[in-house]
Amino acid sequence: MHHNKAVEIKNLHYKYPDGTMALDDINITIEHGESVALLGPNGAGKSTLILHLNGILRGNGEIKVFGLPVNKHTLKEIRRRVGLVFQDPDDQLFCPTVFEDVAFGPINMGLTKEEISTRVNKALASVELEGFGKRSAYHLSFGQKKRVAIATVLSMEPDMLVLDEPTSNLDPRGRGKIIKILNSLPVTKVVVTHNLNEAAKLCKKAIIMDKGRIVADEDIEKVLSNRPMLEAHGLISS
Amino acid sequence: MKHFFIDKYSEIKSPINDLNARAKVIIFFALILLCATTPPNAFLAFGGYYLILSGILLVSKVPLGFVLKRTVVAAPFVLMVTLFIPFMEGGGGSYNLWGLTLHRSGLIVLFNVSVKAFFGVAALTLLTSATPFNELMDGLKQMGVPKIFITTASFMYRYIFVVVNEAMRMKRARDSRNFEGKWIWQTRTIGHMIATLFLRSYERGERIYSAMLSRGYDGEVKSLGKHPIVFKDVVFITLIISLAALLRFSHALTKLISGS
Amino acid sequence: MLIKLKNVNFTYMSNTPLAQRALENVSLSISAGEFVGLIGPTGSGKSTLVQHLNGLLEPLEGEVLIEGKKIGGEISPLLVRQKIGLVFQFPESQLFEETVFKDIAFGLRNLGYPDDEIEGRVRKALAMVGLDYFEFKDRSPFTLSGGEMRRVAIAGVLAMNPSCLVLDEPTSGLDSIGTREIISHLERLNREEGLTIILISHDMDEVAHLASRVIVMNEGKIEFDDSPRRVFSQKSDLLKIGLDIPQFTSLLFMLKEGGLDVPLALFELNEVKNAIVSALERRFS
Numbered sequence: 193m194h195h196n197k198a199v200e201i202k203n204l205h206y207k208y209p210d211g212t213m214a215l216d217d218i219n220i221t222i223e224h225g226e227s228v229a230l231l232g233p234n235g236a237g238k239s240t241l242i243l244h245l246n247g248i249l250r251g252n253g254e255i256k257v258f259g260l261p262v263n264k265h266t267l268k269e270i271r272r273r274v275g276l277v278f279q280d281p282d283d284q285l286f287c288p289t290v291f292e293d294v295a296f297g298p299i300n301m302g303l304t305k306e307e308i309s310t311r312v313n314k315a316l317a318s319v320e321l322e323g324f325g326k327r328s329a330y331h332l333s334f335g336q337k338k339r340v341a342i343a344t345v346l347s348m349e350p351d352m353l354v355l356d357e358p359t360s361n362l363d364p365r366g367r368g369k370i371i372k373i374l375n376s377l378p379v380t381k382v383v384v385t386h387n388l389n390e391a392a393k394l395c396k397k398a399i400i401m402d403k404g405r406i407v408a409d410e411d412i413e414k415v416l417s418n419r420p421m422l423e424a425h426g427l428i429s430s
Numbered sequence: 431m432k433h434f435f436i437d438k439y440s441e442i443k444s445p446i447n448d449l450n451a452r453a454k455v456i457i458f459f460a461l462i463l464l465c466a467t468t469p470p471n472a473f474l475a476f477g478g479y480y481l482i483l484s485g486i487l488l489v490s491k492v493p494l495g496f497v498l499k500r501t502v503v504a505a506p507f508v509l510m511v512t513l514f515i516p517f518m519e520g521g522g523g524s525y526n527l528w529g530l531t532l533h534r535s536g537l538i539v540l541f542n543v544s545v546k547a548f549f550g551v552a553a554l555t556l557l558t559s560a561t562p563f564n565e566l567m568d569g570l571k572q573m574g575v576p577k578i579f580i581t582t583a584s585f586m587y588r589y590i591f592v593v594v595n596e597a598m599r600m601k602r603a604r605d606s607r608n609f610e611g612k613w614i615w616q617t618r619t620i621g622h623m624i625a626t627l628f629l630r631s632y633e634r635g636e637r638i639y640s641a642m643l644s645r646g647y648d649g650e651v652k653s654l655g656k657h658p659i660v661f662k663d664v665v666f667i668t669l670i671i672s673l674a675a676l677l678r679f680s681h682a683l684t685k686l687i688s689g690s
Numbered sequence: 691m692l693i694k695l696k697n698v699n700f701t702y703m704s705n706t707p708l709a710q711r712a713l714e715n716v717s718l719s720i721s722a723g724e725f726v727g728l729i730g731p732t733g734s735g736k737s738t739l740v741q742h743l744n745g746l747l748e749p750l751e752g753e754v755l756i757e758g759k760k761i762g763g764e765i766s767p768l769l770v771r772q773k774i775g776l777v778f779q780f781p782e783s784q785l786f787e788e789t790v791f792k793d794i795a796f797g798l799r800n801l802g803y804p805d806d807e808i809e810g811r812v813r814k815a816l817a818m819v820g821l822d823y824f825e826f827k828d829r830s831p832f833t834l835s836g837g838e839m840r841r842v843a844i845a846g847v848l849a850m851n852p853s854c855l856v857l858d859e860p861t862s863g864l865d866s867i868g869t870r871e872i873i874s875h876l877e878r879l880n881r882e883e884g885l886t887i888i889l890i891s892h893d894m895d896e897v898a899h900l901a902s903r904v905i906v907m908n909e910g911k912i913e914f915d916d917s918p919r920r921v922f923s924q925k926s927d928l929l930k931i932g933l934d935i936p937q938f939t940s941l942l943f944m945l946k947e948g949g950l951d952v953p954l955a956l957f958e959l960n961e962v963k964n965a966i967v968s969a970l971e972r973r974f975s
Contacts (some may be wrong), residue, residue: 232865233865233866233867233868234835234836234837234864234865234868235835235836243640246644248640248643248644256970263600268646271643271644271645271646272646274644274669275644276641276644277657278637278640281899282592282634283634283637283638283640283641284641285565285588285590286585286589286636286638286642287584287588288562288563288564288567288584288587288640289562289564292564296645296647297645298494299645300645300646300647300648301646326562326563328443328588329562329588330588330591330592331732333732334732335732342646345644345645347647348645357863359864360862360863361859361862361892362732363732363892363932363933364731364891364892364894364932364933364934365731365932365933367892368934369854370945380715386864386865386866390938426866426867427865427866428866429867429869429870542778559786596783599783599784600783600784600786602741602746602778603776603778603781603784604784604786604796605746605771606744606746606771606776606778606847609796609800619786619787619796622786622787622788623786625786626785626786632782
């Protein structure tokens with residue numbers, strides 16, 4: 193691998209259709225294999241930023257993912273290499289069965305039938321849901337749906353996982369399971385979360401956003417021990 | 431929150447469930463077609479069709495009550511159209527019933543329409559009950575039904591529960607705040623709720639689309655071309671259809687044989 | 691006794707092959723002024739239980755009494771819903787009126803209150819959740835932040851002047867500012883206004899910090915019903931049913947296992963700090 197940067201973003205700006213500045217001069221670099229927590233209050237621009245990582249949104253500025261500039265020609269490759277997991281699994285599971293949902297990406301990649309079913313089984317196994325292929329999403333518990341949603345991108349064998357609140361709204365056992373699964377996956381990870389404990393369990397680095405800007409980008413221990421900064425950006429309360 | 435829709439019993443293991451979806455579509459549509467084209471006075475043939483359907487029902491393990499309940503739903507529509515026909519003038523003699531005149535030809539029409547309509551609805555109910563929805567969609571797609579219909583139906587099947595759940599949560603919250611729905615201004619509330627539901631479904635639609643794009647969607651839902659028709663399916667198709675065809679054409683056949 | 695449940699049994703879709711037992715012989719009493727934390731893994735029956743408290747669900751067996759009167763028989767579900775205010779999960783998604791004022795007034799209009807009284811009550815309800823009346827009354831709920839929307843939803847229930855407020859995961863999905871705002875208002879409503887509060891949460895720290903009593907549900911039954919200190923000392927039992935213990939308690943357990951003589955069930959930073967310091971002093975003196 194001659195390229196060891198997973199993400200390079202330079203001077204990224206993004207305005208909502210109504211004119212509000214959602215991303216204001218974003219500059220970040222994420223190394224290959226790193227796990228990064230993306231922290232910040234509601235409305236800080238975290239979700240907007242992650243939608244730029246696979247070209248769903250396109251702002252002004254320079255974005256390179258695994259060395260590839262995000263544009264029309266690289267979109268397909270980038271979307272294969274970046275697996276985006278949405279907060280509400282009901283948005284991600286749109287097929288009649290779990291199998292079809294997990295197979296959706298690989299089918300679009302044009303893989304052979306054998307490869308597809310190998311990948312689906314492997315992805316379901318890594319989220320501890322072997323044998324769930326025939327079920328339909330509405331028969332699953334919320335925690336199971338969250339795990340299937342992760343499997344739907346794992347089956348594309350991405351090099352980077354981007355997860356929006358992967359543990360929100362789960363009971364402690366469900367949260368523990370997701371954390372264990374994510375920590376067992378050896379890929380670059382970007383995790384959006386409100387939960388500092390979970391950020392610490394999942395990530396080595398933390399990026400803090402507030403009002404569309406990056407306000408901190410360093411080791412998570414440093415970030416978590418900087419109480420005044422956490423307070424200033426509403427991550428803990430005084 | 432729990433609810434059940436089309437394929438409540440489609441997970442039951444049975445020989446019928448195991449059949450290829452295309453085979454089932456072919457069988458049921460052939461049955462309906464044969465039944466629909468049968469002359470009105472071939473009472474024996476109708477008896478035979480219902481017997482075949484009962485046989486399939488028995489093997490499929492779908493509860494009779496469930497199919498009956500679904501079929502009865504069609505009753506008002508059928509009766510609305512046909513109930514008055516026997517009172518209209520027609521040939522073939524008439525009967526007197528508490529002062530009302532019933533015409534024989536009209537009664538035959540009533541019988542003909544009802545027996546065929548109920549057969550059709552019962553057959554379709556059984557088909558959808560004994561086939562998982564996704565297999566049915568795959569089968570229809572392989573038989574050449576346009577993709578747009580398949581995609582629309584699949585999304586509807588997937589999201590109707592999500593929307594129903596959202597509506598039920600909203601209703602529950604509203605009822606907790608003493609909504610009785612008896613004042614005129616409260617009907618506006620219902621309007622707002624529908625609008626909110628619509629807005630939220632629209633937003634969800636956008637998020638789903640992003641999720642699809644993220645996984646390489648390029649405007650066409652592809653699926654694995656699986657489920658080939660196997661020997662067992664062919665046997666079943668041949669058996670059922672020839673049995674029904676025999677019933678359908680027995681009259682003509684006897685004529686043919688006795689005539690020669 | 692504000693709320694009393696006697697041997698309540700409930701089954702979803704009873705008399706079908708898909709019947710699902712949700713509550714099994716649940717009996718409990720809650721007095722006015724209590725702050726109860728209700729915890730349990732997903733599917734343990736918490737939501738089913740709270741829907742019995744305001745008559746949205748009726749028990750198959752057993753009875754639910756509000757202020758000594760049986761729901762359905764001696765007290766109408768409508769009156770019960772006014773006394774027991776339920777705030778569901780993600781209540782902001784249940785806001786459906788055009789303005790904040792109209793949404794909060796919704797329940798009051800259903801009860802037929804006169805306009806001037808409605809205005810007074812809306813004003814008071816907004817104040818109770820810390821939102822300025824003039825700033826917010828004419829805004830559309832869709833323009834508010836997540837935390838504000840949720841507080842408006844809670845105000846809509848508070849406007850009915852309930853004796854008891856039941857909240858299903860009121861802080862889930864909120865950032866820490868939003869969470870803090872909700873929590874501090876709940877604390878104040880309980881302490882200063884004497885409002886009875888039942889809080890469903892998956893966050894053990896939140897429950898330990900707020901509640902004076904913790905009820906643990908598992909598979910439709912009440913597993914524990916005791917003070918937070920006693921309940922959260924049952925580490926192995928709680929972990930077994932898929933729950934957790936508060937972070938501080940976890941730390942104290944670890945220190946104890948490492949041989950330091952500390953009490954286990956402390957939930958406040960200062961208490962914990964003092965306990966560790968004095969244990970260390972004892973050890974090294």
